[in-house]
Amino acid sequence: MTQTQRPSPSPPALRIGLLGSYGGCNIGDEAILKCVLSCLRGHRPDARLVVFSRHAEHTRLHQPQADEVVAWEGVPQKPVLDALAGLDLLVLGGGGILYDGEARRYLRLVRAAHERGVRTFAYAVGAGPLREPEDREAVRAVLPAMDDVVVRDEESRLVLEEVGVECELTVTADPALLLPPEPFTEKMMREEGLPVGGRLIGMSVREPGRAAENLDEASYHALLADVADFLTRRLDAHVVFVPMERQDVHHAHGVLSRMSAPDLGRILHNRYSPGQVLGFMRQLDLVVGMRLHFVIFAAVTGLPFLPLPYAGKVFDFARRTGAPTLVGVAREQAGLLLAEVDRLWDEFPQRRGDLGTRVAGLRALAGETCVRCGDLIDSLDGGPRDTARHLVPEPGLCLFTTGAAAVRADGR
Structure with missing residues (x-):
């Protein structure tokens, strides 16, 4: 030059x-x-x-x-x-x-x-x-x-x-399927008053909405309390309510107050990042949840989970993962709900492999969204500038590559 x-x-x-x-x-x-x-x-x-x-x-x-x-x-x-x-x-x-x-x-x-x-x-x-x-x-x-x-x-x-x-x-599928977990330590467990080493059942509750159109709030809380009480007895476990929004705390307290054994229930009170909540799922043995991303986190972690329906998106995710697909909940159907969660626990060892395969497929679809977006980005200025050498995935996160048809899952 x-x-x-x-x-x-x-x-x-x-x-x-x-x-x-x-x-x-x-x-x-x-x-x-x-x-x-x-x-x-x-x-x-x-x-x-x-x-x-x-x-x-x-x-x-x-x-x-x-x-x-x-x-x-x-x-x-x-x-x-x-x-x-x-x-x-x-x-x-x-x-x-x-x-x-x-x-x-x-x-x-x-x-x-x-x-x-x-x-x-x-x-x-x-x-x-x-x-x-x-x-x-x-x-x-x-x-x-x-x-x-x-x-x-x-x-x-x-x-x-x-x-x-x-x-x-x-x-495709929800982007949060690709979230990497962050540690949820024993210190965090102790700060929440949770036992380390015993069985833990995770629950996610929210306002009744379309999940229980014929129930008032008190009846709805009582129904979920029946589920929580059954699980504590059936599995000799504690129940942990995980708020995905701050207003979920109100409904968690409503359920907890109607449990016959409220001393076996806890509510996560500290604020955590999404990755920490996903990391907390590894402390659980079974999940019953309403919030979509709570059941997504359970599926990614490889847990047995029972989605409680309140919207089509939860039905759709249950169908795609092979989870039980309830059509509604009512107080008089409490026995059916308890029978479903009992069967889920008993049959999950045989279903674990199928869940892993289905979740890996959904994670691949979630990666396809990134590929499509990347293709559009490249069309704006003629392509990436030496992108390949920068692609270093975070632990637990799939590796996105331009034009790829699939992504690598970590099996969790």
Whole structure:
């Protein structure tokens, strides 16, 4: 190179935005954000990752892979729209964000991105219920204009097709299936007042909702208390309630107060990262849960689990993993529920291998979402810049590679 020659300037790093239900309100959503950030960082280490958050300070504190965080709720909209205009790609989701009252709000920002010439990708989103006309119209109008729409389950595809979405919908799996566990130590166990070495049953409860439409809250809590009491006697175990959202604590107390042996129940009170909650699952022997990501964590850990239905997404995950698929719960059906969990415990040794195979397949599908998103990113500027040498997976996390048809699971 002569003195007059200068190296060509490197193209500016891509700016990629992430929009979802982020900001610390739900452990499952935070698990999704961590996994999507890991996907994008693994594919493009030099990209500038911008998270649009409902609680910006929480995201800045707990999601170190984010380069920038933009608050988008309860703030003037001009800074939000300016941040959108500076993106090369906006990633919507993942998680269940396309539902009544919320779909219109998320898609308003996606539409604004389109108006500013920003490409968009729907990252394994969940949909439904969608009954409100404004939300249905937003879904019909905005999703077909996106570059790629990936949903996390068949239930979401059926909901969107019923609404009238006319574009290709690819079904993969929830991004949180790829979350790496973090240690949950004996010290943490002692701080929670939990026995080390004895049997532990994990439970996840939430408001009744569609899981128990014919029950008032007291009856619903009493039904779950019956399940907890049965398990403590049947398995000589303690029951641990794991809140996935802070309001779950109220319902856990409601169940605990109706147990005949409340001294055998505990509620996790400290705040933990999604990876620590996943690590805690390794302390458990069996899981009964309502929250989707609680049962996802159980499946990834290789535990027997009984999903308590409250939404189509839980039915769909139970079906895909071969778990029992209950059609509803009512107080007069308590005996059937107890018989189901009893059979689950007895038969699980024979089913363990099948669960492992099914979960490995779902983890591979979750990795496919990352591959599709990576392909779109590469189309923006002609391909990755020496990406392969940067792809060092975290322990327990699948290795994403551009164009790969599968990912490596760790068997858990």
